[in-house]
Amino acid sequence: MKQTLIALVEDKPGVLNRIASLFRRRNFNIESLVVGKSETSGISRMTIVANEVDRRKRGNIYFNLLNLVNVVAVKDVSELACVTREFIFIKVQAGPDKLNELNQLVKKFGARIVDMGLDTVIIETADEKEVIDELVESLAPFNISEIMRTGKMSMRRGRTHKVSSEKINATAEEVNWQPEQIHTYHN
Amino acid sequence: MNERKLTGAEIIWECVVKEQVDVVFGYPGGAILPAYDALEKYRDKIHHVLVRHEQGATHMADGFARASGKVGVAMATSGPGATNMITGLATAMMDSVPIVCITGQVPSSVIGSDAFQEIDITGSTIPVTKHNYLVMDIHELADTIKEAFHVARSGRPGPVLVDIPKDIQNQSIDFQYPENEIDMPGVVNPPGATDEQINTLIHMIEAAERPFILAGHGIIMSEATGQVIQLSEQANIPIGTTLLGIGGVPASHPLVFGMMGMHGETWVNQAIQEADLLIACGMRFDDRVTGKLENYSPNSKKIHIEIDPAEINKNIHVELPIHGDLQTVLSQVNPLMKKQDNRSWLRRIDSWRKESKGKDIIHQDTEMLMGAHVIRKIWEGTKGDALIITDVGQHQMLEAQYYEHEDPRTLLTSGGLGTMGFSLPAGIGASFYEKDREIWIIVGDGSFQMTMTELGTAVQENRNINIAIINNGYLGMVRQWQEMFYEARYSETPILSPDYVKLAGAYGLEAFRVEELGDVIPTMRKAQKQSGPSLIEFVVEKHDMVYPMVPTGADLHEMIERPVKPSNGKLPSEKKESVL
Numbered sequence: 038m039k040q041t042l043i044a045l046v047e048d049k050p051g052v053l054n055r056i057a058s059l060f061r062r063r064n065f066n067i068e069s070l071v072v073g074k075s076e077t078s079g080i081s082r083m084t085i086v087a088n089e090v091d092r093r094k095r096g097n098i099y100f101n102l103l104n105l106v107n108v109v110a111v112k113d114v115s116e117l118a119c120v121t122r123e124f125i126f127i128k129v130q131a132g133p134d135k136l137n138e139l140n141q142l143v144k145k146f147g148a149r150i151v152d153m154g155l156d157t158v159i160i161e162t163a164d165e166k167e168v169i170d171e172l173v174e175s176l177a178p179f180n181i182s183e184i185m186r187t188g189k190m191s192m193r194r195g196r197t198h199k200v201s202s203e204k205i206n207a208t209a210e211e212v213n214w215q216p217e218q219i220h221t222y223h224n
Numbered sequence: 225m226n227e228r229k230l231t232g233a234e235i236i237w238e239c240v241v242k243e244q245v246d247v248v249f250g251y252p253g254g255a256i257l258p259a260y261d262a263l264e265k266y267r268d269k270i271h272h273v274l275v276r277h278e279q280g281a282t283h284m285a286d287g288f289a290r291a292s293g294k295v296g297v298a299m300a301t302s303g304p305g306a307t308n309m310i311t312g313l314a315t316a317m318m319d320s321v322p323i324v325c326i327t328g329q330v331p332s333s334v335i336g337s338d339a340f341q342e343i344d345i346t347g348s349t350i351p352v353t354k355h356n357y358l359v360m361d362i363h364e365l366a367d368t369i370k371e372a373f374h375v376a377r378s379g380r381p382g383p384v385l386v387d388i389p390k391d392i393q394n395q396s397i398d399f400q401y402p403e404n405e406i407d408m409p410g411v412v413n414p415p416g417a418t419d420e421q422i423n424t425l426i427h428m429i430e431a432a433e434r435p436f437i438l439a440g441h442g443i444i445m446s447e448a449t450g451q452v453i454q455l456s457e458q459a460n461i462p463i464g465t466t467l468l469g470i471g472g473v474p475a476s477h478p479l480v481f482g483m484m485g486m487h488g489e490t491w492v493n494q495a496i497q498e499a500d501l502l503i504a505c506g507m508r509f510d511d512r513v514t515g516k517l518e519n520y521s522p523n524s525k526k527i528h529i530e531i532d533p534a535e536i537n538k539n540i541h542v543e544l545p546i547h548g549d550l551q552t553v554l555s556q557v558n559p560l561m562k563k564q565d566n567r568s569w570l571r572r573i574d575s576w577r578k579e580s581k582g583k584d585i586i587h588q589d590t591e592m593l594m595g596a597h598v599i600r601k602i603w604e605g606t607k608g609d610a611l612i613i614t615d616v617g618q619h620q621m622l623e624a625q626y627y628e629h630e631d632p633r634t635l636l637t638s639g640g641l642g643t644m645g646f647s648l649p650a651g652i653g654a655s656f657y658e659k660d661r662e663i664w665i666i667v668g669d670g671s672f673q674m675t676m677t678e679l680g681t682a683v684q685e686n687r688n689i690n691i692a693i694i695n696n697g698y699l700g701m702v703r704q705w706q707e708m709f710y711e712a713r714y715s716e717t718p719i720l721s722p723d724y725v726k727l728a729g730a731y732g733l734e735a736f737r738v739e740e741l742g743d744v745i746p747t748m749r750k751a752q753k754q755s756g757p758s759l760i761e762f763v764v765e766k767h768d769m770v771y772p773m774v775p776t777g778a779d780l781h782e783m784i785e786r787p788v789k790p791s792n793g794k795l796p797s798e799k800k801e802s803v804l
């Protein structure tokens with residue numbers, strides 16, 4: 038399973054650069070990264086998916102991220118209950134004759150048609166990766182001409198995992214991790 | 225309220241003074257001119273050292289920081305001034321040394337236009353700094369500099385760069401120093417150990433029959449010498465040090481057995497390999513201390529006490545990770561630690577030591593002057609009480625082996641990056657803190673030629689330093705690898721030296737050349753008498769090797785030892801041809 042991390046980072050110039058630089062220099066593979074404003078002003082929330090299976094390395098990625106001065110908190114949510122979504126735009130070549138068929142397919146996936154040109158249609162959906170993969174596969178016969186896809190966003194299910202504006206102090210228990218069990222900061 | 229109208233340039237110095245910095249190493253240029261102009265007003269509080277190359281400024285700040293435990297400060301202009309700092313930043317980064325580098329930048333309005341001497345220095349130095357800043361608003365300048373010092377010295381220390389555009393230095397505002405406490409959510413103080421961790425640690429030590437303490441640089445930075453020695457004495461645990469751990473525990477202590485790793489002592493490496501418990505204190509299992517990872521101390525459980533959680537379980541899997549400041553954690557442990565009896569284990573290590581000592585060059589007569597003998601004499605001639613700064617190469621390893629350090633911060637050396645050219649500038653920097661100890665810079669002929677331009681700085685500043693050039697006519701450590709692993713093809717390792725005595729003479733210094741063992745101490749005495757810089761060139765055996773050695777890829781205990789001397793008194797590795 039891929040490693041999914043949620044990070045709260047200060048919204049300052051160059052932060053993305055620092056994170057990208059860290060992953061490149063440590064030879065960690067980023068699969069995807071999504072970032073946007075969080076509920077707290079001045080703080081962005083990120084979902085990072087890394088391609089690392091080795092537990093020791095995963096811990097190392099986690100702590101290296103946490104060591105970045107602009108990173109306020111990190112949570113490894115790989116094994117926690119989360120809602121996850123990716124978003125996609127797909128442009129297919131389809132004249133009026135194909136519209137019916139296309140409509141049915143799109144509906145089946147809970148997707149939407151958001152633009153119709155002369156002989157092109159743009160479809161959008163937000164869903165889990167597997168569903169999106171399947172949608173793309175199903176649309177293949179319609180001659181896909183463009184795909185624009187985001188990486189994964191995750192949010193933990195259940196109670197609010199909110200970062201307060203006050204300083205987050207790590208307690209020993211949260212940071213001292215056993216390789217079998219990565220404890221992390223709350224976020 | 226104490227509000228005054230100040231320029232950005234003045235704010236820089238106000239902030240530097242607030243950090244109790246009284247010496248700055250730097251070099252002026254266009255983009256940092258306003259700061260240098262404003263310096264005139266702060267002359268009574270700050271001494272500026274004009275270096276000869278900005279790399280030198282960073283190493284001086286680094287040497288000052290290592291010697292003092294305070295933050296060192298370096299300053300340079302934009303573009304080439306800033307890029308010249310990269311090696312020094314990387315050196316400080318690898319060895320966790322707190323320095324703050326302040327660079328000028330082109331005016332903010334032209335950033336991004338490839339203006340004259342514009343370099344994206346914050347972008348360039350992300351991988352070699354702990355953190356860096358580009359200040360785009362004069363209102364943020366003071367907070368930023370204050371933060372920079374805080375980041376540099378907090379947690380695991382490291383270098384920080386602050387880039388300040390020229391127009392920001394020129395603007396002025398009503399200024400009041402930000403006295404508020406720093407609030408940086410991304411910089412967390414390490415916790416102490418939990419009770420459970422302490423109990424586990426004690427239980428592991430009690431259960432062990434062959435425990436061993438690995439003493440690293442963290443001991444010095446955390447000032448935990450007393451705690452480590454107390455633990456060792458209470459539980460009778462032998463100690464080995466890393467290169468940067470030297471001085472962290474007194475070499476003469478009966479439980480301190482010497483350096484570990486590639487050129488460490490055979491008995492220390494042997495003990496690590498046979499241990500059933502390793503207690504790693506403020507070290508990071510660098511490849512130079514582990515040898516082949518798969519077979520590193522295969523039968524031991526491992527405890528790792530470390531301030532940087534990203535170092536724990538990075539190279540070596542450990543059973544008990546403890547994220548925390550070493551002094552804090554050991555202060556929790558020691559009151560609970562009961563006496564342990566490890567006599568038979570200690571006797572075993574001692575017997576390995578006795579066995580190995582016979583192969584040591586130090587106990588052999590040689591016709592040629594040997595690097596090891598020179599270092600040993602310097603140790604004698606300084607009563608083992610000097611502040612030593614070494615460069616990188618064979619002479620560095622010989623120093624680590626033959627100069628015994630009793631106190632923390634008495635050996636400064638570039639361990640992680642192995643930066644040739646470090647010693648002279650770092651020694652100059654250290655001399656601005658260390659006023660009591662004699663300072664000896666031990667440097668190879670190759671390394672000296674990398675930054676010998678700073679001789680000018682040493683003379684201009686009349687630093688009381690002694691430079692010992694160990695001249696073997698080679699990039700010796702590389703030559704050693706060529707001899708061992710490349711069938712003695714000495715590709716580009718013979719190196720010409722200038723006449724160092726004349727070179728020093730050109731700077732108005734009296735210098736000395738030594739070729740006989742008997743002349744080492746008398747010549748040292750002459751150098752010691754001089755005030756200001758002195759220089760001695762020691763002409764040593766060209767083809768000597770540093771033994772023992774763990775070849776790369778070998779297990780830690782698979783060490784090559786010095787071949788026993790043949791009867792004609794010549795070293796077996798000695799080749800007859802002259803290289804120069």
Ligand SMILES: Cc1ncc(C[n+]2csc(CCOP(=O)(O)OP(=O)(O)O)c2C)c(N)n1
Binds near residue numbers: 616671696
């Ligand atoms: C800046 C830099 N370039 C190259 C090296 C690789 N290197 C390591 S040791 C060494 C030789 C050092 O020669 P010298 O200063 O004469 O010391 P010796 O080994 O002869 O005692 C070299 C070239 C390095 N460590 N640093």
Ligand SMILES: [Mg+2]
Binds near residue numbers: 617669695699700
């Ligand atoms: Mg040499």
